[in-house]
Ligand code: SF4
């Protein structure tokens with residue numbers, strides 16, 4: 001009989017504590033999503049995926065395919081599918097992993113990266129441990145350092161993201177995708193061919209098609225779906241193969257269309273329509289969208305990379321050759337991306353204005369994760385540009401814990417009240433009576 005050393009017993013106890021806390025937090029946020037009224041039929045499959053990954057600490061459903069971890073929407077999933085693997089987005093929103101990462105990463109690193117460091121440190125999260133390879137696009141210093149940390153015990157490859165998007169940059173990024181292709185082939189043991197790459201485009205394209213329909217339906221007034229529910233659907237995409245996610249979304253879209261026919265909406269109240277943008281909002285760190293909707297607003301649109309940005313822009317193939325497809329991926333990854341990591345962010349302003357117009361947005365909540373400089377830098381410019389349109393905007397800084405919830409609630413509530421006051425008197429009366 002083996003006698004366990006003291007160190008082993010201590011480690012076991014620490015691991016158990018970690019698992020208990022992690023699963024408890026994830027279950028709590030799932031419950032809060034479920035408690036928000038009028039979720040559409042079909043959303044259960046997405047909840048189940050989040051539950052499987054974070055509450056049951058299970059694996060991504062990939063059949064026998066390998067998984068490749070990615071850390072930014074600028075990694076083309078088509079290429080991973082073409083190599084016979086399934087991409088899994090590993091940017092983390094986990095509070096428990098964050099508290100572990102806090103002791104191994106520098107104080108001023110962002111919580112997203114600290115949470116990734118925490119999962120690496122514990123080695124307890126199957127979705128991370130299962131990866132045959134991880135791809136880390138270098139978009140900020142935090143990403144650069146986490147790539148180094150992860151490579152201590154995982155096959156990590158980095159992608160250099162250019163600061164600008166001119167033709168030379170795209171050329172250079174295309175070259176990197178060819179190199180990435182070879183590494184993927186080595187990690188998965190599958191060759192990327194014209195056929196497999198076309199199939200990768202088909203899978204992602206199908207998911208994007210369903211997403212475009214979902215976004216069309218989400219824009220309807222009166223509202224058919226709450227933004228928090230939409231964000232749960234979008235977050236689940238990180239852990240589902242694209243075609244499986246697309247099929248599940250197809251069912252939600254059908255339910256939403258049926259609701260239109262039956263005149264069933266989330267509410268008939270005129271809730272202030274909020275655009276949520278800024279640093280990534282990754283489950284279970286969904287306290288901000290939940291707070292917006294629990295305090296009487298509606299997240300009518302989001303411009304975040306675990307939300308609509310993640311899959312919005314399809315790659316446009318103008319030359320149906322293998323090289324043409326790789327170039328289409330390079331162009332799609334870099335040119336339209338509204339991430340503030342680029343030096344020139346006029347595209348970001350353009351996209352925000354477009355979302356404001358299309359979704360009749362009345363106020364913008366700009367989320368900054370503590371230590372996320374790229375987003376924080378942008379805030380002033382966005383505030384200035386939106387000010388010219390008369391759109392109120394607030395900057396909300398948050399961390400991966402629940403200590404700031406009350407402070408966030410007070411600020412969000414005040415912001416929503418301000419928007420109500422800006423509405424016409426008749427409309428304001430309606431909103432007040434409805435509450
Ligand atoms: S915020 Fe920017 S750098 Fe971070 S994952 Fe999203 S697109 Fe990539």
Ligand code: SF4
Nearest residue numbers: 110112140142279372
């Ligand atoms: S872009 Fe911001 S949130 Fe993302 S890794 Fe960098 S600092 Fe963290």
